[in-house]
Amino acid sequence: MAKVIARVKILPKDIATKPDVILNSISGFKLIKYQVEPIAFGLNAIIADFELDDAEGGTDPLEQALLTNKLISEMEVIGVSNARTKL
Amino acid sequence: MITGASQADAAILVVSAKEGETETALSEGGQAREHAFLLKTLGVNQLIVLINKMDATQPPYSQKRFDEVKNMASDLLKLVGYKVDTLPIIPVSGWTGDNLSEKSTNITWYKGPTLLEALDNLQVPPKPTDKPLRIPIQDVYSITGVGTVPVGRVVTGVMKVGETIIVMPPALKGEVKSIETHHTGVEKAEPGDNIGFNVRGIAKQDVKRGMVLGHPDNPPTVSKEFIAQIFVVFHPTAIAAGYTPVLHAHTAQIATSISEIISKIDPRTGQVVEDHPKTIKTGDAALVRLKPPLTPLCIETYKEFPELGRFALRDSGRTVAAGIVKEITQKA
Ligand SMILES: Nc1nc2c(ncn2[C@@H]2O[C@H](COP(=O)(O)OP(=O)(O)O)[C@@H](O)[C@H]2O)c(=O)[nH]1
Ligand SMILES: [Mg+2]
Numbered sequence: 001m002a003k004v005i006a007r008v009k010i011l012p013k014d015i016a017t018k019p020d021v022i023l024n025s026i027s028g029f030k031l032i033k034y035q036v037e038p039i040a041f042g043l044n045a046i047i048a049d050f051e052l053d054d055a056e057g058g059t060d061p062l063e064q065a066l067l068t069n070k071l072i073s074e075m076e077v078i079g080v081s082n083a084r085t086k087l
Numbered sequence: 088m089i090t091g092a093s094q095a096d097a098a099i100l101v102v103s104a105k106e107g108e109t110e111t112a113l114s115e116g117g118q119a120r121e122h123a124f125l126l127k128t129l130g131v132n133q134l135i136v137l138i139n140k141m142d143a144t145q146p147p148y149s150q151k152r153f154d155e156v157k158n159m160a161s162d163l164l165k166l167v168g169y170k171v172d173t174l175p176i177i178p179v180s181g182w183t184g185d186n187l188s189e190k191s192t193n194i195t196w197y198k199g200p201t202l203l204e205a206l207d208n209l210q211v212p213p214k215p216t217d218k219p220l221r222i223p224i225q226d227v228y229s230i231t232g233v234g235t236v237p238v239g240r241v242v243t244g245v246m247k248v249g250e251t252i253i254v255m256p257p258a259l260k261g262e263v264k265s266i267e268t269h270h271t272g273v274e275k276a277e278p279g280d281n282i283g284f285n286v287r288g289i290a291k292q293d294v295k296r297g298m299v300l301g302h303p304d305n306p307p308t309v310s311k312e313f314i315a316q317i318f319v320v321f322h323p324t325a326i327a328a329g330y331t332p333v334l335h336a337h338t339a340q341i342a343t344s345i346s347e348i349i350s351k352i353d354p355r356t357g358q359v360v361e362d363h364p365k366t367i368k369t370g371d372a373a374l375v376r377l378k379p380p381l382t383p384l385c386i387e388t389y390k391e392f393p394e395l396g397r398f399a400l401r402d403s404g405r406t407v408a409a410g411i412v413k414e415i416t417q418k419a
Contacts, residue, residue, distance in 0.1 A: 011226045015228060038270045040266075041230045058405075060404035076338070
């Protein structure tokens with residue numbers, strides 16, 4: 001099946017949790033790359049690209065996995081693209 | 088595509104030039120056709136049209152086929168309500184890269200811009216700095232040594248350190264003690280800035296994602312009921328009054344109910360095609376009355392705040408419809 005890349009913005013529950021700890025706790029989705037976006041007062045957002053099947057339901061399984069992750073407070077999908085395209 | 092479209096200033100509509108694919112995409116129920124109507128409904132007026140797969144026409148890079156597809160796409164876009172003469176319509180191949188970043192050597196008959204040039208020609212909308220302040224809350228933290236820190240992106244207006252702000256719907260007032268972006272203190276925040284800010288007078292547990300912050304003299308509108316113009320992108324059967332999808336607007340996600348289907352309309356002109364239809368289906372545009380049944384919602388009319396007046400309706404992981412707020416009929 002064709003692959004797509006979903007770019008998500010993740011906000012941690014605890015500002016002290018390191019981005020790689022959060023990313024390591026996400027299973028079942030292939031992380032392609034990520035960037036830390038510094039926000040304020042020590043809080044960083046994570047901008048991460050995950051590879052998904054170009055399937056019915058779109059980004060829903062990923063969104064569900066992130067929203068139910070205990071280390072994650074909020075998330076939003078900021079872009080979806082063909083896997084061969086550089087976001 | 089659709090949640091993104093509800094924030095977009097511009098869009099690229101991709102139509103395949105491959106025999107058969109064009110016809111499917113542009114005909115009744117076709118994806119390009121629906122996306123075009125959707126973009127029009129959401130007020131996305133800057134459009135670039137790509138006629139893709141030019142490498143796969145018969146013969147490859149056929150000007151005749153391009154003209155055919157261009158005419159079909161133009162007819163559709165005219166029907167949707169776009170001023171076609173002003174839109175770049177570009178023959179490309181995503182496969183071979185023709186006319187994407189560099190002028191194609193295979194498509195010598197085409198004299199217009201490449202995709203990259205067309206992107207550079209898009210107009211950046213002016214920053215809505217002189218509008219009333221609106222910051223949809225993304226999240227809230229309680230940070231040791233700092234205090235309550237809401238996080239969000241400024242959509243309109245300017246927020247300055249020292250000002251009194253109000254968070255809606257709960258109507259809580261607080262004072263902005265400091266603002267940071269990229270971990271750097273700033274005196275004011277403007278549209279587009281991703282910020283965290285420390286407010287005194289508001290506790291973390293009282294502020295949630297989906298609430299909107301503004302100034303007390305012009306607070307964000309809280310609505311219990313509003314009328315919207317929607318375009319149905321996908322529904323397996325038909326939508327009747329009483330349907331309860333999830334509404335996504337700015338950072339809010341809230342259960343909502345279509346309490347009345349007021350009329351089926353022509354998406355180009357807004358003219359009524361049918362009064363109070365029993366149902367609406369995929370491809371239909373309609374005026375509907377929406378009611379968040381549990382909690383009121385911060386939402387604005389599209390006319391006043393285009394950035395906050397667009398929304399998507401989702402159900403079981405799919406976007407069912409997207410639309411704009413025409414009128415707030417019941418304020419909270
Ligand atoms: N020949 C050719 N095939 C293309 C081109 N662009 C995309 N495709 C193929 O078309 C198929 C469908 O593409 P996809 O991006 O999924 O289209 P969409 O999902 O309808 O937007 C894929 O197999 C692509 O590799 C092109 O420029 N030329
Ligand atoms: Mg596809």
